[in-house]
Amino acid sequence: MTNLFFPEAWVFIAMVGTFLLTVFLLRQPVALALLAGSIMGAAVAGLGFPLRHLVEGAFVYLDTILIIACAMLFMRGIQASGLLETVAHHIARSLRNWPTVLLVAMMVFAMTAGMATGSSTASVLTTGAIAAQVFVTMGLDKARVGALIAIAGLLGMIAPPVNIPVMIIGGGVDMPYEGFYLPLLVLTVPTAVLAALWIGWRGIRRLGEGSNLPPSVHREYGLRLYFPLLLFVGVVVAERAFPTGFPSLGLPIAFLAAYAISPLCGRLFNPVKTAVQAIHDALPILGILVGVGTFIQVMTLTGARGMIVEAFAGLPRSLFYGSIAVSMPLFGAVSAFGSASILGVPFLLNLLGAGVIVTASSLSLFASLGDLVPPTALAGLFAAQVVGEKNYLRILARCGVPALLIAGVAVASLVGAPTLERVLTRSPALSRGLFLSGLGLGLTLLVLGLEWLKRALTRKEEP
């Protein structure tokens, strides 16, 4: 028993040690440090230089890499064409007298791309980028704006209709993706509202008539300005609505198609130059994903991954929930989807019984937190790109309390899964309606109350 975790523990220590040494002492990029850690891990495990595994591992996140690269192009394209600022202009103008409502509405809006695609990165780089413009106009600093769209990306990824971590966990235990919409909405939307209020409420201000709104180029280009966004939304919606009739183009093609027409729909820009710049900006993150892939491959090959899973999944019941709360976000730093697959499935198997839908939903919330854990911290990194914040740790610091809130919601729903599931899926329509109405009413009153308070405070500040 005492030797159970050895020699795998030595391998893991060597991998992590080499990684840290390469980053902090040799000052090399994270991607190269991960590769160095992988090579060292294989060597310590007596596997020499496993070229095939290093190459194969580099392909683990190929699809994610393509989505990120293409999403970056799309984001830069709609930024250059003027679409991003124009959409932000219209939204901010329509709700300028209701700053608290606008804050919450933009938070939910920022989530929508994540809800449709199941990807926090796509969420941050599309609807998140639009919402960011509005948040900046409302007077929030870069770190707060970044935190808002990062948290929106996270919760958008978990909110229905597309929750890939739940699908992965469900696939591991042959559980169909059915009956999840309501529990996922209840877990994510109120959390998003509370997170938005926590991060942004104190910093926002009412936009008066003379407010400096983002510029709109709507007059110059008319409806064609919106074609790239409509094309992207159209392709994604058509693929989801007509899965057997519409060709599956995938997110990268949808992003690329929208990017391709961007220069023709708004302000003219050089698509090649913009694309080169976008890829240049995304390259460090893409490199990290390649490095993470090799790291995972070598961890699995050497048994270090199994050691970690056994160490957490094998803890006594009293420590079990704690181990989930710690291990899933930590492993999610490597990949939220990887965390769902590697840890989420054994955890769910240990918790099988009543409330399995809510349990799987809670586990997906834990996995999503990995997108805020360095070194990858995808949501934080991309939020920093969007708002132009050089130090993404400032954004992650702002995400601290909302992340704890998400973890708290996940723990509470995990513990109360049987009850919550009974209320949300099996109780009579009347009691379910009462529960949901109460939740909705509570949130509405909270937002309107804070709106009133904001106005009162603003009046007091005004001369």
Added chain:
Amino acid sequence: MRARPWVTGAGFLALVAVVVTISAFTFLDMHRDRPIYAGPGVTRVGKLSAYFPSLAGTGLDTDVYYLEGEAPGATVLVLGGTHPNEPGGFLAAVVLVENAVVQRGRLIVIPRANRSGFTCTDPGEGQPQVYHIPTPGGPREFTFGSRATNPVHQWPDPVVYVNRLGQQLTGSEVRNLNRSYPGSPTGYPTERLGHAIMELIRIEKPALSIDLHEASPEYPVINAIVAHPRALELAVKAAMFLELEGMDIAVEMSPATLRGLSHREWGDHTDTLALLLEAPNPSQGRLRGRTDTHLVLTGQDKFYTQAGTRNRLYVKFTERGWPLEERVGRHLQTLKVLIETYSAANRATPVVVAGFPGLVELRKNGIGAYLRPPS
């Protein structure tokens, strides 16, 4: 002095080219079909594309082995290699092809149901590309494949895979043959493969269709027969006989809500009695330690042993592990009893198959004793 950016870039690209070229050999070698030798009972070998011509010439077309008896009887279809990372199911089908002799009725075997999946491994899983089984005439090499179709043959995956029957699954399941049924003649390549297998069942009308699988030890459905409702009675009877022989096996009814799986769709869309067999395979599990050919062949793993001692698995797991011969033996023994039980209940159209080993023989002699030596 710092190198100019283009020099660094060119050097890096050259390094990548060298790495890709060297490693390409090992990846391309997986596309070579390792031979399966037709045994004394094989009367002809055909292609799955005979049932769905558009599969011809693609990486998904696969060999179909026909073992026909002299006396008439019913037909039994056996699929191995639906998931090529489950070697027990695949090797049971290979042992059948190389040894079984049909006296009455007919046996149709597809050992590499998803042949494309045998040409790659799953990135991130660190599994071996090949493993060897010793035979009296030298070691036989087989590829350890992926759970799904090779992305070279089908890519990219959608964000969400919606099966033809509306089942929503994570996008990568679009390449999983055992989520693609009843398939589609115009759908994704894996759905076309599923359609071709359905066509085979419609045309050849097997009375019994059996899909051989393996599962990770933490998976609830394990050491089990999963039966379509119409095949449930047969499965329960067979399980009772197996229990009497000392082999523990559970019976699970195919859930009506989980669509796209062989045990559900074969039974719902054709007249066949659809069954799926599961055996434990630690080399595909999440708790496994070092991932190598030793794990594939012996099924021994210290982390699984530890989980087993704490009753966290759905199968008994000791230091002895779950050797490949035990897993293949369980499949063949179950197959034998299923065929006998079916024949006993259908005396007008029985199926009589001899010559292939059961669990006792495999435990005693190993798999290699029932594989042809490499030629």
